Amino acid sequence: MPTPLDHLQAHQLRFIYEVATPLTLQPNKGSALRGALLGALRGHFCVLPGPGGMAEQDSPLCAACTSASACPIAYLMANRDEAGALGRGQEVPHPYVVEPPLSRQTAYQPGERLEFGLTLFGNALHTFPYLLIAAQRMGEQGLGLGRERGRLALREIWQVNPIAGQQVRLFHHQRAMARMPSLAVTAAQVHEFAADLPSDSFTVRFLTPARLTAEGKLVQSGPPLSLLIHRLLERLWMLAAVYAAPEGDDEREAHIAELREWRVSWPQLLAEADKARMAGRGAGWQELERYSSRHDRKLEMGGLLGEARYVGDTSLLRELLAWGQITHVGKLAVAGNGWFEIDC
Secondary structure, eight states, X not given: OOOGGGGOEEEEEEEXXXXXXXXXXXXXXXHHHHHHHHHHHHHHHOSSOOGGGOOOTTOHHHHHOTTGGGOHHHHHHSOOOTTOOSOTTOOOOOSEEEEOOOSSOOEEOTTOEEEEEEXXXXXXGGGHHHHHHHHHHHHXXXXXXXXXXXXXXXXXXXXXXXXXXXXXXXXXXXXXXXXXXXXXXXXXXXXXXXXXXXXXXXEEEEEEEEBOEETTEEOOEEOOHHHHHHHHHHHHHHHHHHHSOOSSHHHHHHHHHXXXXXXXXXXXXXXXXXXXXXXXXXXXXXOOEEEETTTTEEEXXXXXXXXXXXXXXXXXXXXXXXXXXXXXXXXXXXXXXXXXXXXX
């Protein structure tokens, strides 16, 4: 049965840097890398830079800017649902996620390598040339803790397609030209990958803290499969609505109708998830925080880490879980939280 996810694509990028001066990062590297990258993006391109060039998640300057509708910075930082697919008052998800380094290393010395991932969804592909320049600027400006920010040199950018087992180099520091990403993870590939997943049991391995809420409160154990699926449905629906919409008016209207029809199937999917039982204790809560210079205080970033194994007929849920490995799930997914893998 066709779904709005059939139009969704993901471009998975890997940024490789060489450390030039000593660098110290907080344990939650994703937030620092995202902030530095968006700060460089805004500082280089924005005609209305914020205080200190700091990136803001939902920039009030973008909202007030007359150029916002055509601006790639606003598209990444404060996008709007121009088509009205989400309904009035719905928050628009960002069109990317960061995949931070998973090692516990926080101190880097000159000559060492620092690598992180960034995935662009659907129509956000057009922002890649701006991100390339911002990635170079980020390294030159530096990032990290301490009075002297650590500086980096961007060496390479790769695009990877783990489902197809392919990769291509887009940028090398010794070459003048870069390539546009063209090795997208497609819905057809995700569908084929999901069909090979087991339908009677599987393990979700949370690689970064997953902040899932139920009734307005953070869930600190488990999580129940129905909650995980519910949050994935919401996230995928919003990403497909905003970043996988066709260009033409008629096609866009048909896409919105398809989105509404897909929501009708959610109760059945959630009922299937409810039937699955958790084997063992599930994932546990890990406290994590970071210091925000913009807010001048510590911010909580903790979430569920570890493994949760589920047993039961999950054949209808496999494609959602396969997509979730790419999109992440839960709060702060854009900064790297809620990144998980499916293990048989």
